[in-house]
Amino acid sequence: xxxxxxxxxxxxxxxxxxxxxxxxxxxxxxxxxxxxxxxxxxxxxxxxxxxxxxxxxxxxxxxxxxxxxxxxxxxxxxxxxxxxxxxxxxxxxxxxxxxxxxxxxxxxxxxxxxxxxxxxxxxxxxxxxxxxxxxxxxxxxxxxxxxxxxxxxxxxxxxxxxxxxxxxxxxxxxxxxxxxxxxxxxxxxxxxxxxxxxxxxxxxxxxxxxxxxxxxxxxxxxxxxxxxxxxxxxxxxxxxxxxxxxxxxxxxxxxxxxxxxxxxxxxxxxxxxxxxxxxxxxxxxxxxxxxxxxxxxxxxxxxxxxxxxxxxxxxxxxxxxxxxxxxxxxxxxxxxxxxxxxxxxxxxxxxxxxxxxxxxxxxxxxxxxxxxxxxxxxxxxxxxxxxxxxxxxxxxxxxxxxxxxxxxxxxxxxxxxxxxxxxxxxxxxxxxxxxxxxxxxxxxxxxx
Amino acid sequence: xxxxxxxxxxxxxxxxxxxxxxxxxxxxxxxxxxxxxxxxxxxxxxxxxxxxxxxxxxxxxxxxxxxxxxxxxxxxxxxxxxxxxxxxxxxxxxxxxxxxxxxxxxxxxxxxxxxxxxxxxxxxxxxxxxxxxxxxxxxxxxxxxxxxxxxxxxxxxxxxxxxxxxxxxxxxxxxxxxxxxxxxxxxxxxxxxxxxxxxxxxxxxxxxxxxxxxxxxxxxxxxxxxxxxxxxxxxxxxxxxxxxxxxxxxxxxxxxxxxxxxxxxxxxxxxxxxxxxx
Numbered sequence: 001x002x003x004x005x006x007x008x009x010x011x012x013x014x015x016x017x018x019x020x021x022x023x024x025x026x027x028x029x030x031x032x033x034x035x036x037x038x039x040x041x042x043x044x045x046x047x048x049x050x051x052x053x054x055x056x057x058x059x060x061x062x063x064x065x066x067x068x069x070x071x072x073x074x075x076x077x078x079x080x081x082x083x084x085x086x087x088x089x090x091x092x093x094x095x096x097x098x099x100x101x102x103x104x105x106x107x108x109x110x111x112x113x114x115x116x117x118x119x120x121x122x123x124x125x126x127x128x129x130x131x132x133x134x135x136x137x138x139x140x141x142x143x144x145x146x147x148x149x150x151x152x153x154x155x156x157x158x159x160x161x162x163x164x165x166x167x168x169x170x171x172x173x174x175x176x177x178x179x180x181x182x183x184x185x186x187x188x189x190x191x192x193x194x195x196x197x198x199x200x201x202x203x204x205x206x207x208x209x210x211x212x213x214x215x216x217x218x219x220x221x222x223x224x225x226x227x228x229x230x231x232x233x234x235x236x237x238x239x240x241x242x243x244x245x246x247x248x249x250x251x252x253x254x255x256x257x258x259x260x261x262x263x264x265x266x267x268x269x270x271x272x273x274x275x276x277x278x279x280x281x282x283x284x285x286x287x288x289x290x291x292x293x294x295x296x297x298x299x300x301x302x303x304x305x306x307x308x309x310x311x312x313x314x315x316x317x318x319x320x321x322x323x324x325x326x327x328x329x330x331x332x333x334x335x336x337x338x339x340x341x342x343x344x345x346x347x348x349x350x351x352x353x354x355x356x357x358x359x360x361x362x363x364x365x366x367x368x369x370x371x372x373x374x375x376x377x378x379x380x381x382x383x384x385x386x387x388x389x390x391x392x393x394x395x396x397x398x399x400x401x402x403x404x405x406x407x408x409x410x411x412x413x414x415x416x417x418x419x420x421x422x423x424x425x426x427x428x429x430x431x432x433x434x435x436x437x438x439x440x441x442x443x444x445x446x447x448x
Numbered sequence: 449x450x451x452x453x454x455x456x457x458x459x460x461x462x463x464x465x466x467x468x469x470x471x472x473x474x475x476x477x478x479x480x481x482x483x484x485x486x487x488x489x490x491x492x493x494x495x496x497x498x499x500x501x502x503x504x505x506x507x508x509x510x511x512x513x514x515x516x517x518x519x520x521x522x523x524x525x526x527x528x529x530x531x532x533x534x535x536x537x538x539x540x541x542x543x544x545x546x547x548x549x550x551x552x553x554x555x556x557x558x559x560x561x562x563x564x565x566x567x568x569x570x571x572x573x574x575x576x577x578x579x580x581x582x583x584x585x586x587x588x589x590x591x592x593x594x595x596x597x598x599x600x601x602x603x604x605x606x607x608x609x610x611x612x613x614x615x616x617x618x619x620x621x622x623x624x625x626x627x628x629x630x631x632x633x634x635x636x637x638x639x640x641x642x643x644x645x646x647x648x649x650x651x652x653x654x655x656x657x658x659x660x661x662x663x664x665x666x667x668x669x670x671x672x673x674x675x676x677x678x679x680x681x682x683x684x685x686x687x688x689x690x691x692x693x694x695x696x697x698x699x700x701x702x703x704x705x706x707x708x709x710x711x712x713x714x715x716x717x718x719x720x721x722x723x724x725x726x
Contacts, residue, residue, distance in 0.1 A: 093673075096693065097688075097689075097692040097693045098692060100478075100479050100692075100695065101479070101692065104479075117695075120478065120695070124481055218587070218676075219586070219587060219672070219673075219675065219676075220673065274565075275565070275583070275584065276564075276565045276583065276584025276587050276588075277584075277587065278584065278587030278588070278589075278675065278676040279563070279564070279565070279583075279584025279585065279586045279587020279588065279592075279676075280564075280565065280584060280587065284564070284565075288565075411693060411694045411695050412689070412693065412694040414693070415674075415689060415693070415694075418673075418675065419674065419675055419676070419677045419678055419681075420677075422587075422675050422676040422677050423676070423677045426589050426676060426677070428589060428677060429677075
């Protein structure tokens with residue numbers, strides 16, 4: 001009897017186990033990854049600019065310049081008392097890496113900062129096409145078209161038949177070189193260089209004066225700005241654009257790119273960088289520069305607000321000069337732009353917030369925080385290092401020389417660039433091998 | 449029947465996701481749109497990837513720092529502490545257990561500061577006149593992996609020590625008395641009495657720490673993010689990157705499956721070895 005109950009029990013257990021194993025297999029359809037189903041929520045926005053009454057909360061996720069965003073939100077809420085904007089700040093790398101999961105989740109924020117992965121999301125319908133708003137709000141007049149063109153993801157609008165629009169810029173960015181005026185004077189450097197050769201002479205002069213010439217924070221993405229700045233001067237801009245945009249047949253394995261990569265190695269060999277460039281994060285290199293640890297610093301305008309506060313008139317800025325004094329000003333840059341998730345329940349309120357970003361009031365806040373407002377004529381002239389940046393940006397825009405960052409070329413490019421530039425700085429890779437690794441990644445992505 | 453509730457929970461939260469991961473590894477999937485069936489194609493790609501082979505090697509180096517050294521340190525501590533009952537032992541244990549209580553991300557951030565240009569490590573070297581040794585440890589191609597490994601040593605030594613100390617308490621004290629009567633010194637006593645009784649604990653410690661080394665992610669992600677170059681890239685980091693920043697979820701799942709199999713194999717080996725010896 002005992003024996004029998006045991007056997008029965010065992011049989012029951014075995015059946016349960018088998019059922020448990022088979023169940024998920026029969027549920028395979030539900031487990032098939034991904035979904036071709038439409039995204040819930042409005043796929044397109046109404047073309048009216050009316051904002052409904054009643055309390056509305058918009059969640060805004062972003063990765064750049066928290067002080068600027070706080071100020072923008074405060075100013076916006078003053079004009080729209082029924083709308084609350086809830087900022088959700090993430091560090092840049094966290095933001096970019098989680099972007100797809102965030103924007104496709106049920107809890108996607110209403111508004112999100114535009115980033116590399118957004119092009120794929122826009123193509124899949126997860127980002128709202130704002131083209132109807134462009135006409136309703138008249139953004140074509142308030143924002144220079146070149147800034148809007150960066151945000152079309154190459155698509156036409158389903159709603160209007162014209163160009164699509166997946167974001168509104170609030171502040172444009174640009175990389176370049178900061179310099180410590182006091183230290184520069186000590187090294188006998190009398191002003192921003194006009195050519196790249198002159199800049200190299202200044203680096204050498206700083207070295208001779210026993211100072212650290214150039215601060216680089218290459219532990220994270222900071223090293224890539226150095227390489228891109230040199231590449232911008234040496235590689236024809238059209239070829240660079242073709243490569244970043246994935247145009248068929250484009251390549252980074254060019255003599256110009258080899259030369260730029262070799263310069264990164266040479267400057268390292270000559271001891272122009274801070275000793276621990278590879279072990280220093282970008283924000284740390286900025287803090288060290290603010291303390292007076294190096295004469296020059298490579299970084300973007302997003303650091304300007306902080307540097308102006310700490311260093312006052314002692315800091316200046318110039319875009320990396322070209323090979324000749326007459327060369328056009330070329331620098332990496334993009335807009336800090338905001339997109340609206342297709343899942344938002346408040347497209348009207350989100351539209352009102354984006355429209356606020358194009359106003360002179362918002363432009364002033366943007367300018368005060370070291371970013372270039374999309375419409376520079378609408379704000380009062382900045383001072384100090386912010387004026388240097390505004391002037392550099394004006395020249396770059398006039399020369400059609402704002403190029404996007406090289407990691408826009410493929411989703412995995414940032415990892416290749418980061419580890420590759422670290423190796424260049426430490427002189428542990430041949431320029432051609434480095435460029436080959438970038439091109440491999442490019443081909444893998446664009447072959448699809 | 450009594451195990452059924454536990455089994456159900458375990459099945460839902462461990463087995464099912466694992467099976468789902470294995471299933472995903474057969475697709476080429478960007479994480480958003482409908483995936484394409486590629487069969488074993490992802491696995492083929494993995495074994496041809498040089499960065500991946502490099503990362504497995506790095507993980508094996510980390511085993512030395514996460515597993516081997518902590519066990520040796522833990523044993524040495526046990527040898528020193530087990531013989532004597534002294535006041536203040538609780539505080540001492542607490543101190544060594546501390547790294548276990550702190551989240552690894554916080555541990556990583558703290559060590560990043562310590563290893564920094566002006567961090568405590570370099571300050572210490574400068575204070576004792578070893579200026580030539582100082583460097584940005586996490587940015588140095590030669591030192592980065594060792595620096596990351598030592599963080600693991602710091603975290604896991606305390607865990608090993610606690611395991612061994614609790615093991616020693618099970619040992620019949622008459623055995624120590626007998627050994628002492630036979631004229632055994634502290635070393636002899638440790639080798640002949642303590643060590644053999646700790647075999648089980650050592651096996652457990654080896655399993656836990658080896659898994660921690662092979663599956664390491666948080667410390668590496670926070671301190672170096674795999675850099676400089678690929679010096680500290682580990683498979684766990686690649687799984688994360690492939691899935692979340694590169695949009696290759698299928699490939700990431702395949703790599704996770706391979707990593708899981710590798711870990712299971714090594715754990716099986718450790719268990720076999722420790723059993724056959726006893």
